[in-house]
Amino acid sequence: MKTLSAPESMVSTSKNPRSIGSTATADEFLVLKDVKKSFPTPNGEYVVLDGVNLTIKQGEFICLIGHSGCGKSTLLNMVSGFSQPTAGTVKLKGQSITRPGPDRMVVFQGYALLPWLTVYENVYLAVNAVYPDKSKGEKDDIVKEHLKMVGLLEAMEKTPPQISGGMRQRVAIARALSIRPEVLVLDEPFGALDAITKEELQEELLKIWNNSRNTVLMITHDIDEALFLADKLVMMTNGPAAQIGEVLEIPFKRPRDRSRIMEMPEYYKIRNYALDFLYNRFAHDDTAE
Amino acid sequence: MTIAQKRPTSSGFALDAKMRQRIDDVLTPVVTLLILLAIWQFFSLFNQNLPGPIRVVQETWKLILYPFYDKGGTDKGLFWQVFASLQRVAIGYTFAAIVGISVGIIIGLNKRIYKGLDPIFQILRTVPPLAWVPIALAALQQNQPAALFVIFITAVWPILINTSVGVKQIPQDYTNVAQVLQLPKSEFYFKILFPSALPYIFTGLRIAIGLAWLAIIAAEIVMSGIVGIGFFIWNAYQNGQVSEIILALVYIGLVGWGLDKLMEWLQSRILPGQR
Ligand SMILES: Nc1ncnc2c1ncn2[C@@H]1O[C@H](COP(=O)(O)OP(=O)(O)OP(=O)(O)O)[C@@H](O)[C@H]1O
Ligand SMILES: [Mg+2]
Numbered sequence: 391m392k393t394l395s396a397p398e399s400m401v402s403t404s405k406n407p408r409s410i411g412s413t414a415t416a417d418e419f420l421v422l423k424d425v426k427k428s429f430p431t432p433n434g435e436y437v438v439l440d441g442v443n444l445t446i447k448q449g450e451f452i453c454l455i456g457h458s459g460c461g462k463s464t465l466l467n468m469v470s471g472f473s474q475p476t477a478g479t480v481k482l483k484g485q486s487i488t489r490p491g492p493d494r495m496v497v498f499q500g501y502a503l504l505p506w507l508t509v510y511e512n513v514y515l516a517v518n519a520v521y522p523d524k525s526k527g528e529k530d531d532i533v534k535e536h537l538k539m540v541g542l543l544e545a546m547e548k549t550p551p552q553i554s555g556g557m558r559q560r561v562a563i564a565r566a567l568s569i570r571p572e573v574l575v576l577d578e579p580f581g582a583l584d585a586i587t588k589e590e591l592q593e594e595l596l597k598i599w600n601n602s603r604n605t606v607l608m609i610t611h612d613i614d615e616a617l618f619l620a621d622k623l624v625m626m627t628n629g630p631a632a633q634i635g636e637v638l639e640i641p642f643k644r645p646r647d648r649s650r651i652m653e654m655p656e657y658y659k660i661r662n663y664a665l666d667f668l669y670n671r672f673a674h675d676d677t678a679e
Numbered sequence: 680m681t682i683a684q685k686r687p688t689s690s691g692f693a694l695d696a697k698m699r700q701r702i703d704d705v706l707t708p709v710v711t712l713l714i715l716l717a718i719w720q721f722f723s724l725f726n727q728n729l730p731g732p733i734r735v736v737q738e739t740w741k742l743i744l745y746p747f748y749d750k751g752g753t754d755k756g757l758f759w760q761v762f763a764s765l766q767r768v769a770i771g772y773t774f775a776a777i778v779g780i781s782v783g784i785i786i787g788l789n790k791r792i793y794k795g796l797d798p799i800f801q802i803l804r805t806v807p808p809l810a811w812v813p814i815a816l817a818a819l820q821q822n823q824p825a826a827l828f829v830i831f832i833t834a835v836w837p838i839l840i841n842t843s844v845g846v847k848q849i850p851q852d853y854t855n856v857a858q859v860l861q862l863p864k865s866e867f868y869f870k871i872l873f874p875s876a877l878p879y880i881f882t883g884l885r886i887a888i889g890l891a892w893l894a895i896i897a898a899e900i901v902m903s904g905i906v907g908i909g910f911f912i913w914n915a916y917q918n919g920q921v922s923e924i925i926l927a928l929v930y931i932g933l934v935g936w937g938l939d940k941l942m943e944w945l946q947s948r949i950l951p952g953q954r
Contacts, residue, residue: 490861492859496859504870506875506877515860515862515870518866519860519861519862522863
């Protein structure tokens, strides 16, 4: 792992700029250790990730950024349990992750709502699966509470094809949060949305997260999005055999106000630093050579 | 100004056009039918063995007017003949649907079973209904169960194959949801698998109803002494009543068309534009 440090001025406000690899056990909530992932191909083994080390504290909001195809989804799939590392370990609270489970709920890239169920039923399906022993009334309350949180109480009898893309993403988020996952995994959740809806949803997500404070792992292609949302920005190097290139602390105090943080000089320092990382130091192959 | 003036006229024209379209939709097939009947009538003038449409109606008007008569045995009105055939279709088809859907789900979920059985099914499904008749009669000895078997074996393949394809094509997204939530088996079947495969299942059911109707006519023709539209045709042929055969063909066509429309209607009711 390359532990290139960020410029002095930028990390000065954060307490522990290199908390990655921290040894305090309470901080070792989600730990990826020497993770390697390769896929067999007709031309031999294709190594996507090699030597990935990352330690995440409980309640941290992590954004993952890197060029297309570098292995971000591959990395998240090992956290959500859809695939296992070829070598190395991925552990949640000291336990190896072997399969998907509701404690690591995923907001899928294409929303993955069931089109034949209503908005309400989609969320209820999750609540019912995770809390089978709760009474119908309690489950109903949980569903409605979360639909209210994302402002969809009125649309709850509609089906996904009847609502807009932004609303679908809200349902997916409500469904994910309704089961109180310890880790919330989001793969480019706002990628397909228009700029305004995207900003609205970012703010909603942040508001909700401020109350629940579960650990969030989110892939994004948008540096501004990461700077607004995350505690840490994890930047990946290019594949094959991609690694964690650098981890930037985002020092802005919460609750964050978008326009206010954008006025801070630090915002642009971090932003430019990240851009430099992505477009100069680890430029995409076709622009690098 | 010009636009404001144009609008009312154009919408009035649009309404008019809609009506015209409607009339056109009905009129075109009717006129076409009349032309075809005229051509048929014309050619029948040169072939005494084939009655023209006028002679058909003349010779069968009793059957047309009294579809409900029942003189016992196989001497029954066309309604009863069709009804008997439809009953067989209903029974054989229901079995085909139950077996086809459940086996289709099983092989759709299990790659190994699918691999083993799919080539066999692909071959069996091409066996024409009539080819099953002798073996059904030989094995079952009696007309009635043999007829049911022929319907079953003809209708089951499209249902089975389409169901298995539908199950195999459940989008990865949906199975991922099931995995993350660790959905219980029953929930997975009823909330994800079945609804997801339903459009495919319906396609199979719709193809199968047409085949089942086709099969029953074929089966009845060779099964003497039973009430049914297929045997009615055979009986008419043996007695040289070509007009009756033609009338029966019209009935068969109309019923087959009705069955297809019924399935289409069911499909549109159960799957309101999901895909
Ligand atoms: N099952 C697989 N078999 C073979 N190769 C795979 C498989 N899954 C992913 N890959 C390869 O691994 C690399 C990383 O894929 P991944 O989807 O993780 O990228 P990503 O960083 O999420 O990209 P994007 O930003 O476009 O979503 C790609 O080159 C991809 O082709
Ligand atoms: Mg990806």
